[in-house]
Amino acid sequence: MKICVFLSAADLDDRYTRPAREFAELLGKGGHTLVWGGSDVGLMKVVADGVQEAGGRLLGVSVDFLAAKARAGADEMVIARDLAERKALLLERADAVVIMVGGTGTLDEATEILELKKHGHTDKPVVLLNTAGFYDGLKEQFRRMEDEGFLPCPSRTWCSSPRSRWARWPTSRSRSAPSDASMAGMATHVITGAGSGIGAAVTRRLHARGDELVLHARDAGRAKELAAAFPGAKTLVGDLADPDKLSWAFSHQTLPDHVDSLLHIAGVVDLGPVGELTPKSWRHQLNVNLIAPAELTRHFLPQLRLAHGQVVFVNSGSGLNAHADWSAYAASKHGLKALADALREEEHANGIRVTSVYPGRTASPMQAKVHQQEGKEYEAAKWIDPESVATTILMSLDLPRDAEVNDLTVRPGH
Structure with missing residues (x-):
């Protein structure tokens, strides 16, 4: 298949070059x-x-x-007289495209194919890759054009935004031309x-791919930190410790119109024997780890x-076995396993996949807290690297x- 890519010839930073590569x-x-503009510089060179x-x-x-x-080393190079040709x-x-x-x-090239597509003069699929949120403003402008009557039909009918994963792209052996949906790469x-x-670790991997991320934050300050750490990502503010108010909080924020994966990775732990744990500790762990x-x-x-997305619940070994001093945490994680198993059966007919991941002790701030509560010295090198767990999660997403x-x-x- 011959795929035309409109893109910059500028030298850009890793936010753009890595996903492009x-x-x-x-x-x-x-x-x-x-099929591209032929230049051997900048982002054009990276892709070529x-x-x-x-x-x-x-x-x-x-x-x-620009012939110089x-x-x-291109397999074929055509030199046009001017930009229109x-x-x-x-x-x-x-x-x-x-x-x-x-x-x-790039905008000049893009708007021409979009005009042709809008007026039905081509049926070639067109996909807009919104790497690192670069085209958020353009997408918002499209929405305003639709709302105020400047566009005769929704822009999504003639220009797809990425939805499916890289691995779902058609190969050159595909017998038919790709649809707009199958061309969407993220x-x-x-x-x-x-x-x-x-x-x-998971967020870094998906951000490097150029996927669209919606990152949950417990408050506005944390949302600002996440937005700075992952440029282009959107944030969603709501306190998992107070799940009764999540729906109200979300009703005041912009949500994605589709979700390919919902990744439940947040969790809290508070160790102690049953005879000493307070109702407050039980409620906090159950709220964050299960009810939210x-x-x-x-x-x-x-x-x-x-x-036809996927829900991933990052559980724990405590979701399979309970031990002394881990009662509240284990109860929340056993409940999370039950939630996942029931959801899988309920949503199978709707094409939703459900995966539970049970990591052992992982080198993380939570594990450092556990060691402190246990009165033990924390040595991160003894435990699983979060990147290793991230690898297993992405494997399930890419299946x-x-x-x-x-x-x-x-x-x-070992």
Whole structure:
């Protein structure tokens, strides 16, 4: 398949180059041909390198006054007389179009194909890759154009935003042209616990992919910190310790219209024997570890059903076995397992996958607190790296749709 990519030739930072490189490698491994502006500089070079090194072909369409910057090693290079001819050739030679980050030149190319698409003069799929939230403003402008009558139909009918995962892109062996939906290369994830430990590790991985992230924060201050740590991510404020108020809090915020995965990673622990734990401690652990995940899941089920998404509950070894001094925490985690098992059975017909992950002791701020409560010295190197748990979680997310991982148990290695 020949995929035209509109993008910048500027030298950009890692927020844009890393997702672009991953995207390019996917195209190359799928046996596709990159159709692009032909330049061998900046982000254009990053994508061309990635496609070619992964086994794909390069078809460049440069322009006379930029011919000196054209890539010498392309499989085919066409030199157009002017920009108008270049745009026509790019669209003519492509089966599908992807709009990546760029400046005025990219916008010029993008708006022309969108006009053609809007008026029915092409049926080639068009996908807008909103890496690091770069096109948030443009998407908002589209919404205003729709609301105020400037567009005759919703923009989503002629330009898709990313929804599915990288692995769902069609290969060059596909028998039919891709749809707009199948061309959408990234997912939307709602994540709790993104600030530290396993949650931070998962969030870093998904952010590096360029996926759209909605990060839960307990208050506005924490939301500001998460937004600074993960540029382009959106935040969702609500206190998990007070699940009765989550629905009210969310009603005053903008939520995604679809959710590919809901990742319950936040958790709290307070050790003590049954004879000493107070009702306040029991309620806090049950609220954060069990009731809030149930309420969040209830709230996002319509968006999950729309996307045929996945719910991941990061449980614990205490969700399988209970020990002295761990009664309240283990009770909350046993309940979380029951929640996951029931949800899986209830939502299977709606295409929702449900996975429980049971990590052993993991090097994290929570584990440091546990050691303090146990009166033991904390040595992070003895326990599982959060990145290792993140790897198992992403494996379950990336699994083809013909399979589902119900339970994942992760234990310290040697």
